[in-house]
Amino acid sequence: MKKIFTLVFLCLSWAANAQIQLVFVDSQTQIPLSGVLVVGPDGKEQVSNESGVASFPDTEVLLFTFSLENYASILRKLGPGNHQIALTRAATNLSEITVTAFETERTLLEQSAAIALVSEQDFNRFNETSIVNAFNTKAGVRIEERAPASYRVSIRGSSLRAPFGVRNVKIYWNDVPFTAPDGTTPLNLLDLANIRTASVIKGPSGSIYGAGNGGVINLNSPAEVAGGRVSSEFMAGDFGLSRFRLGLAQQVGSGGFEASFVSQKSDGYRDHSAMDRKVFQLSGVFNPSEKQQIRTQLLISDLNYQIPGGLNADQLAEDPTQARPGSAAQNSSIDQQTIFGSLGQEYQFTENTSNTTTLYLSTTDFENPFILDYKKELGFSYGGRTKFEFNDQLLKKPIRIVLGAEAQGGITDAQNFGNRAGVADTIRFSDKLRASQFFLFAQAEWNLTDELLFTLGLSQNYSSFEIDRQVDASGGPLGVQKRTFDPILIPRVALNYRLGEYSSVYASLSNGFSPPTIDEVRTNEGSLNLDLEAEKGVNYEIGFRRGKGNFNVDLTAYYFKLEETITTFTNEQGVVLFQNAGATDQKGIEAAIDYGIIKSNSGFVRDLTIGTAYTGQFFEFVDYQKRENDFSGNDLTGVPQTTLVTRLDLRTSMGIYANITHQYVSEIPLNDANTVYQDPFDLVNVRLGWAKRLGAQWDLEAFVGVDNLLDEVYSLGNDLNPFGGRFYQPAPAENWYGGIKLAFNY
Missing domain, CATH: 2.60.40.1120 (Carboxypeptidase-like, regulatory domain)
Structure with a gap:
């Protein structure tokens, strides 16, 4: 009617x-x-x-x-x-949610890979000072923060070789390679305001994305401008936390631009753990014609944070807020300024043929006084990625072919000094560093039937680095030393079968590789380990997805066999060194279930959703001999066997909302011998707020929240195999925050 x-x-x-x-x-x-x-x-x-x-x-x-x-x-x-x-109804089930992965845009039910989506709502469930909490609600994903802004990313336990920084994971920001040519990623340069959504491809993805056995993270903050908008927000919290953001968006013709400035400061929970970050971003999108779109972005980031250092068990029990002795006196810290700019174009040649190309330039000034030394680096990097997409038919069945290439290069002046009370002393050694990586990739997706999708991908990878030692106070040899890794082919084969309108199964077989970074070859005390080999692995995976109405299920099981695993150890001077340690067997199960109890356009309760994510990681060393010790059969260091996250979200017609998150993490082995563990812990985070549109043009939100409600003593990122038993990096105790957001739409 x-x-x-x-x-x-x-x-x-x-x-x-x-x-x-x-x-x-x-x-x-x-x-x-x-x-x-x-x-x-x-x-x-x-x-x-x-x-x-x-x-x-x-x-x-x-x-x-x-x-x-x-x-x-x-x-x-x-x-x-x-x-x-x-x-259009907001996507609530897997048959509606569209995601881009392996250079193809499909619904999650059609994707032949384990993919975790982090939405803007996920980020807004927490305090918005970092990406950590939102990513850690996803099965198989764990981001650690050893100190404010000191990130370590683990996808399926991939952070074993990362005592600090982000390695073994490839990261893109708005389709631009954000991982540096040497394999490290300065993820801490980005504020959450620079990221709206993210997708995580779990497991080796080298057939399309090159090096990195952990997987790929695609960060997105597209300039999608309609009309105009001025926005601001302010947040304050315990331990001297303050965060201010000012944003502007303006439509220009069929395109537009967005600009934002964010300043975030914190005194830190521990002594000598303050952080100060300022980030400016300018991005634009322009449409010269119906066939062409141009996107550009500029990022200027100024980051300074202190490094409190690891504690041993006695120090942790005495006072978890203290810094490692000597950290403050030596001003152990990171001071980093970066300018990152990119230009991209999408061009539709015909209805079935298109090209996307992005280019970038970046420069970084980096200083790192540490207890043992003082590092200064001035770096410049460049690169780009291009892909051609062809859509056609083969034997009267749709086929999509992607051909492309990615190249990166970097030049760094790196100097290492003595550290005298936080001031650079006499020079110890000085190098000119060059790193490069290049790969070609191709992929074909063929619909063999209406239900069965076949995918075949392949990449050819080249990487090398060069260390030109110009000064060595110890009297060591000077000159150029170069390491070029053998070209390597990385294949991937996958099948996806639609069981019906709302469910599917998939299986994939993929290879991966990860060469050592320059920081792993060139250590802080000046030695060069040019014999360090690249990790190589093969991943077998099956998955099942079902999404109907308000009930979604995503299940994955995998087996990853890794050869030449890179692990860490610490010498008597406290310098972290690296070695290849035989092989590891990594078997895992991941499960995510979401249920929308209430989804309504009327009534007081508009949205009531509960979700859970389970991660089971059964990883162990195989054939691992370290000096006189045989660790074969031991659990993989730094990897919890069980993680369970439960979420409850409530939203009402009045604009009142509540987000409650509980995370359980089982014990974590902290050394290869499995003689020291971090105890299991439970984290509870809560955010309450009110968000409403006032009149025609104003948006207002006020919120308050608490992290670590149970006041657990735990480390969000331990040191592995450290000298002197300094395993522990205590995370903040119970802490409160609150803030307000205001926006004017014109």
Whole structure:
């Protein structure tokens, strides 16, 4: 009856062309939608009636915003006449959620890989000072923060060789390679304001993305501008935390730009753990023609944070807030300034042929006084990525072919000094470092049947680095030493079978490799370990997904066999060194379940969702001999066997919301001998808030939250195999925060 009434209404109102008539329908069912909030440029508001109808007595083209609970808001210019507006329901199940991975855009049910999506809602469930909590709600993903802004990323236990920094994981930011040519990633340069969503491809992905056995993280903050918006936010919390953000978005023609500035400071939970970061980002999107789109971005980041250092068990029990003796006196810290710029183009040659190309330049000034030394580096890097996509048919079945290449290079002046009370002393050694990596990739996706998708990918990879030693105070040899790794082919084969409209199964076989970084070859005391080999592995994986209505299930089982595993050890001077340690067997299970108990456009409770993510990692060393010790059969260092995360989200018609998260992490072996463990711990984080649109143009949100509600004593990133038993990097105790966000839309 509603459809008939709407049709009659449109016919009767056809003559009334001196006004703007709107009818709102669901884009899939075409059922009229009541309760749609329509806001005009003069602030006038209307709500669509039971037939989905709203009207404005205007005779000129106006800019409207349309919003409804559980639907994507849209902005549109409309003139006098009758208009049907189709609103798209926000994706709530796996058959609707579209994700880009392995250079293909498909729904999650059609993807033949283990993929975790981190949405803007996931980030906003926590205090928004870092990416850690949001990523750690996902099965198989763990980001550690040993000190504020000191990140370590682990995808399926891939951080074994990363005593500090981000390694063995490839990271892209808005389709631009953000991982440096030497394999490290300065993830801490980005504020959460520079990231809106992220997708994590778990396991080796070298057939498309090159080096990195852990996987790939695609960070996105696209400049999607409609109209104009000025926004600001402020947050404060325990341990001297303060964060301020100012943002501007402006539509220009069919494109536009966004700019933001963020300043974040904290005194830190521990002594000598303060952090100060300022980030400016400018991004733009322009459409010279219907076939061409140009995207550009500029990032300027100024980061300084102190390094409190690891504690032994006695120091931890005495006072977890203390710093390692000597850290403050030597000003152990990181001071880093970076400018990163990129330019990208998407061009549609024909309906079935397109190209996407991005280029970037980056420069970094880096200083790192440490207890044992003082490092200074000035680096410059460059690179780009291009891909051609072809859509056609083979034997009357759709086929998509992707061909592309990625290249990166970097030059760094690196000097190592003595450290005299936090000031650089006499030079110890000085090097000019060069790193390069290049790979070609190809992939074909062929729909063998309507239900069966076959994927074959292959890349050819080249990498090398060069160390030109110009000064060595110890009298060691000077000159150039170069390491070029043998070209390596990385294949991937995958199948995806649709069991029905709402479920699918997939299987994949993929290879991976990860050469050592320059920091692993060139250590702080000046020695060069040019014999360090690249890790190589093969991953077998099967998965099942089902998403219907408000109930989603995602299950994965995998077996990763890694050869030439790189592990760490510490000499008597406390210098971290690296070695190849035989092989590891890594068997794992990942499960994610989400259930929308209530999804409603009416009533007091609009959204009530519960979700859980289970990670089971059964990893062990194989054939691992370290000096006189045989660690074969031991659990992999730094990897918890069980992680269980449970989430509860509530949102009401008044704008009040609540986000509650519980995370359980089992014991973690902290040395290769498995004689020292971190105890299991439970984390509870809570955020409560109120968010509402005020009038036609203002958005307001106020919130308060608490992290580590149970006041657990734990480390969010331990030191592995350290000298002197300094395993522990205590994380903050119970801490509170609160803030406000305000935005003006024009």
